[in-house]
Amino acid sequence: MLPDVGRQRISDRIASQAREREAALRIRRRRIVTRRDGIRCEVDGHWLANFCSNDYLGLSQQFAVTGALQDGAAQHGAGSGASHLVSGHHAAHDALERTMAEWLGYPRGLLFGSGYMANLAVVQAFLGEGDVCVQDRLNHASLIDAARLSGAALRRYPHADAEGALRQLRSVPDGAAMLATDGVFSMDGDIAPLRDLAVVARVQFALLHVDDAHGIGIVGPEGRGSVAEARLGPTEVPLQLVTLGKALGGHGAVLVGDAALIEHLAQVARPYIYTTATPAAMALSSLEALKIARRDGWRRERVLHNGQRFQARMHDAGWAIPASPSAIHQVPCGSDAEALAMAAALEEQGFWVSAIRPPTVPEHGARLRVTFTALHTEADVDALVVALRWARDAVAAGYRAA
Ligand SMILES: *Cc1c(COP(=O)(O)O)cnc(C)c1O
Numbered sequence: 001m002l003p004d005v006g007r008q009r010i011s012d013r014i015a016s017q018a019r020e021r022e023a024a025l026r027i028r029r030r031r032i033v034t035r036r037d038g039i040r041c042e043v044d045g046h047w048l049a050n051f052c053s054n055d056y057l058g059l060s061q062q063f064a065v066t067g068a069l070q071d072g073a074a075q076h077g078a079g080s081g082a083s084h085l086v087s088g089h090h091a092a093h094d095a096l097e098r099t100m101a102e103w104l105g106y107p108r109g110l111l112f113g114s115g116y117m118a119n120l121a122v123v124q125a126f127l128g129e130g131d132v133c134v135q136d137r138l139n140h141a142s143l144i145d146a147a148r149l150s151g152a153a154l155r156r157y158p159h160a161d162a163e164g165a166l167r168q169l170r171s172v173p174d175g176a177a178m179l180a181t182d183g184v185f186s187m188d189g190d191i192a193p194l195r196d197l198a199v200v201a202r203v204q205f206a207l208l209h210v211d212d213a214h215g216i217g218i219v220g221p222e223g224r225g226s227v228a229e230a231r232l233g234p235t236e237v238p239l240q241l242v243t244l245g246k247a248l249g250g251h252g253a254v255l256v257g258d259a260a261l262i263e264h265l266a267q268v269a270r271p272y273i274y275t276t277a278t279p280a281a282m283a284l285s286s287l288e289a290l291k292i293a294r295r296d297g298w299r300r301e302r303v304l305h306n307g308q309r310f311q312a313r314m315h316d317a318g319w320a321i322p323a324s325p326s327a328i329h330q331v332p333c334g335s336d337a338e339a340l341a342m343a344a345a346l347e348e349q350g351f352w353v354s355a356i357r358p359p360t361v362p363e364h365g366a367r368l369r370v371t372f373t374a375l376h377t378e379a380d381v382d383a384l385v386v387a388l389r390w391a392r393d394a395v396a397a398g399y400r401a402a
Helices: 010-023 063-076 084-088 091-104 115-126 141-150 162-171 194-203 225-229 259-268 280-295 297-316 336-348 378-396
Strands: 033-037 040-043 046-050 108-112 132-136 153-157 177-182 206-211 239-243 253-257 328-332 354-356 367-371
Touching: 046 378, 063 280, 091 108, 091 225, 091 239, 091 253, 091 280, 108 115, 108 259, 115 141, 115 177, 115 206, 115 239, 115 253, 115 259, 132 141, 132 162, 141 153, 141 177, 153 162, 162 177, 162 194, 177 194, 194 206, 225 239, 253 259, 280 297, 297 328, 297 378, 336 354, 336 367, 336 378
Parallel strands: 132 153, 132 177, 177 206, 206 239
Antiparallel strands: 033 040, 040 046, 108 253, 239 253, 328 367, 354 367
């Protein structure tokens, strides 16, 4: 029998999409790192200074953090052997959930394999058809995907616009509502207007969820993140996402929240239930990383100091870039091609900076995303600015990415 008329072959479809991506300079290439030593990375045989890592506090290679991972694996194994609700839930997971919740002033925590899964869990556990999830236009992809998968209506508001959030909530007056935002925005480095959003959520009976993947460890008192910075807590922000793979240098995520909400998640969230528990060794290593993040205030101060020095040096160079109170800074580029050429010119001088193109950022939003860590020195920051100026002149003179 012939297939239904109109059936498309997947192989044809992806071939034409690949051609379009190529024409639009949207092919993404994975770079292979063979060695890493602090901010120095060996990439395709060349050593580069890394300015595109989220290991903000420099903890991923800190000896006590890696030591806890090694000891944990020796004692408890490389894998956890089962999901949390079967036999994979270990005392180390419990300790990490409690320690994280206590640090942030929340009643409970729940450990997930990744921040992406935690966001899927949150929206899916609390919303379904007939409900609405209102989100900032620049929220992380995991929150957007979470709303799509939940079956709830997704309504987005202009970036950091609390009145826009209120309008979107009002436009869907029935059903349950969630207002979800990044705390620190992953591509722009700015902070959401959390106090205003908390008011909007309260008057609209919406559950406010803040994804602070890039805020925890960096902003706020003791690095307790953007919610603490805004002097808010579990009453106003009943759910908050802390990822372990960024400033804490590990892997996984902890959702902290109101006790009833967290219990509901543990009972019904499919991305929590139907997946193997994070290795206990990883949880022990994250506990160690959290201890060091709290003890070594200098790490956070160094990240912020490096960022402010970068802003000042760029300003001295007459180069206007958006201000940022976090580890994430951006150098806007005129086009995708310019962003790629700038990144290539920087790499030629030994600097690894990522060119961020749509769809990761809005159309016409191509940029270099520059991140600073506690391991960068002032000399590293200054050298980057010199290299950026060279790259800008080279690109203006016709330099193109190979
Ligand atoms: C990285 C990130 C996530 C995903 O966390 P993973 O643990 O890497 O899956 C979620 N939200 C934001 C804002 C992020 O930057």
